[in-house]
Amino acid sequence: MRKHPIINASGWDHLCRIEFTGETQMTQIRTVAVVVGSLRKDSASRKLAKAFAALAPANLKFDFVEIGDLPHFDQDLESDPPAQWTAFRDRVRPADAVLFVTPEYNRSVPGVLKNAIDVGSRPYGQSVWNGKPGAVISLSPGAIGGFGANHHLRQSLVFLNVAQFSQEAYIGNAFTLFDETGELVNDGTADFLRGYAAAFAEWIERIAPAAAAQKAA
Numbered sequence: 001m002r003k004h005p006i007i008n009a010s011g012w013d014h015l016c017r018i019e020f021t022g023e024t025q026m027t028q029i030r031t032v033a034v035v036v037g038s039l040r041k042d043s044a045s046r047k048l049a050k051a052f053a054a055l056a057p058a059n060l061k062f063d064f065v066e067i068g069d070l071p072h073f074d075q076d077l078e079s080d081p082p083a084q085w086t087a088f089r090d091r092v093r094p095a096d097a098v099l100f101v102t103p104e105y106n107r108s109v110p111g112v113l114k115n116a117i118d119v120g121s122r123p124y125g126q127s128v129w130n131g132k133p134g135a136v137i138s139l140s141p142g143a144i145g146g147f148g149a150n151h152h153l154r155q156s157l158v159f160l161n162v163a164q165f166s167q168e169a170y171i172g173n174a175f176t177l178f179d180e181t182g183e184l185v186n187d188g189t190a191d192f193l194r195g196y197a198a199a200f201a202e203w204i205e206r207i208a209p210a211a212a213a214q215k216a217a
């Protein structure tokens, strides 16, 4: 396969395993459920997710699905699930795709995000993640860009049969990328996100027929 160089926010060259042609017709509206792995008001992850949505192709519509009020997953509650669990599942289920934007906590996925993954994965056989195209963007104020969280999350998504977008996004030095109003002010990161969003949109189109067939089954 041909090497496809991508520049991320830190300026590293990436090798992408899939070549995107830019030729796919993307006229159909696709909804993307966005799950942010940080709850804090000034979250860089949320700012990045908003910037991503603003830079994405017009056919992608983003639905930010909140996870902060989800009760801890507890199998004993499954027979009479909390209303927040049901509302969360009902928001994610109809989406055409899912985007995770997350920081790294102790080299892994923040607990609140793992809880949301678990809530969405049940009842057994009715996971809302099943078959959806999905992308993972991780970030950190440090240089490694949340690599550990990114790949721990991807491990769960493999098990959950998410059609993972293979292109990598590790956003380092995240606190330097936004102004005091929360706007993205780093042109390199904006270019990277624009390209990533366009390629993700194309990936969604590639997966859409299989995802539709799975939904109908």
Ligand code: FNR
Pocket: 038, 039, 040, 042, 043, 044, 045, 046, 102, 103, 104, 105, 106, 107, 108, 139, 140, 141, 142, 144, 145, 146
């Ligand atoms: C962190 N942080 C962090 N950063 C990192 O790069 N690797 C790590 O393992 C950790 N671990 C960690 C644990 C805990 C409990 C906290 C609270 C923080 C720092 C983290 O990346 C930073 O707080 C981000 O700003 C969080 O993202 P938001 O909230 O800005 O989106």
